[in-house]
Amino acid sequence: NAGVTQTPKFQVLKTGQSMTLQCAQDMNHNSMYWYRQDPGMGLRLIYYSASEGTTDKGEVPNGYNVSRLNKREFSLRLESAAPSQTSVYFCASRRTGSETQYFGPGTRLLVL
Amino acid sequence: DQQVKQNSPSLSVQEGRISILNCDYTNSMFDYFLWYKKYPAEGPTFLISISSIKDKNEDGRFTVFLNKSAKHLSLHIVPSQPGDSAVYFCASTGNQFYFGTGTSLTVIP
Numbered sequence: 444n445a446g447v448t449q450t451p452k453f454q455v456l457k458t459g460q461s462m463t464l465q466c467a468q469d470m471n472h473n474s475m476y477w478y479r480q481d482p483g484m485g486l487r488l489i490y491y492s493a494s495e496g497t498t499d500k501g502e503v504p505n506g507y508n509v510s511r512l513n514k515r516e517f518s519l520r521l522e523s524a525a526p527s528q529t530s531v532y533f534c535a536s537r538r539t540g541s542e543t544q545y546f547g548p549g550t551r552l553l554v555l
Numbered sequence: 556d557q558q559v560k561q562n563s564p565s566l567s568v569q570e571g572r573i574s575i576l577n578c579d580y581t582n583s584m585f586d587y588f589l590w591y592k593k594y595p596a597e598g599p600t601f602l603i604s605i606s607s608i609k610d611k612n613e614d615g616r617f618t619v620f621l622n623k624s625a626k627h628l629s630l631h632i633v634p635s636q637p638g639d640s641a642v643y644f645c646a647s648t649g650n651q652f653y654f655g656t657g658t659s660l661t662v663i664p
Contacts, residue, residue, distance in 0.1 A: 447598070476652070485561075485644060486599070486654035501651060533598050542587045542648055546598030 445469055447547035449534050455553045456524045464519040464550050466534030474537040475517035476501075476544065477509060479530040486533065492517055524554045558582055559647050561655035569663050574632040576658045578645035581626065585647040590619060590630050593642045593657070602643070603630070635662045 450465045468475065477489040488501030492511040506528060508520045517536075521528055531551050535544040560579045568574045580588075586607040591599035605612040605619045605628065612619050618631045632639055642657045 478654075483564075483656060485557075485559075485656035486646075488651055488653075491651070502653075535598075542589060542604060543601045544652065546591075546600070548596070548598050 447534055447536055447545050449532075449547035449550050451550060452548070453551045453553075455555065456521075457555055458525060460524050461520070461522050462524065462552075463521075464532055464534075464552075465516070466518065466547060467516045468534075468536040468545070469515065470536060470538065470545065471514070472536035472545070473514070473539045475511065476535040476537070477507075477517070477519045478533045478535065479503065480533060480549075481530050489519065489532075524552075526554045528552065529554045557656070558585075558653040559645060559655040561643075561645060561658050563658050564656070565659045565661070567661045567663060568635045570637060571634045574630075574635045574639065574660055574662070576630040576632075576643050576645075576660065578628045578630075578655050579626055580628075580647050580653075582647075582649055583623075583626065585649050585653075587648045588619070588621060588628050589646045589648075590617075591644045591646060591654075593644065599644060632660075635660075637662045637664050 447468045473494045476491040478486040487503045490509040492498045495514045510518045531549050534547040537544045589604040590602040592602045593599040603617045621628045642659045644657045645655045
């Protein structure tokens with residue numbers, strides 16, 4: 444089992460460019476999450492999906508969109524990247540009935 | 556407003572000694588608490604958790620204590636080992652997951 448995988452590992456964008464961060468899990472988990480980690484801010488929830496076909500905003504959703512493509516995949520899209528979106532992005536998944544989240548290795552994004 | 560706070564950004568401890576990492580939360584409705592460990596360039600991994608109906612949970616060298624009246628939890632690592640050097644995040648669940656800002660633990664050999 445690969446667990447939670449994220450692509451790409453690292454990306455540099457120019458302001459205004461768009462991109463999609465990909466996340467997939469092979470644990471048959473219902474819930475999936477996108478977080479960003481910034482220095483001094485910890486992990487902040489961007490969006491989450493409690494089940495296939497549903498998505499909800501987290502703490503910092505502005506500037507992002509998500510798609511729960513199927514049970515395995517949950518993508519995060521930046522339509523017009525801004526320097527404030529420079530961060531490390533983590534995807535996570537969770538089995539229904541458990542509070543434990545399993546995290547991917549992260550995507551490091553730099554917006555110039 | 557930070558719902559989960561870790562006021563110590565860093566902690567250094569000698570190998571073999573106890574490491575105590577602290578976490579405070581603001582919402583008395585939080586009913587489950589977790590600690591995650593994170594190495595550089597990796598995602599966080601689950602370490603230990605505690606339900607609000609308990610005040611202590613132990614797993615090997617790791618013990619989490621919960622003081623609901625003070626809205627405070629702590630993670631004790633005994634004995635500390637160099638491999639424990641990492642960033643530790645506490646997290647709590649209500650209708651969403653909230654993470655603290657992390658404490659970077661360095662265990663000195």
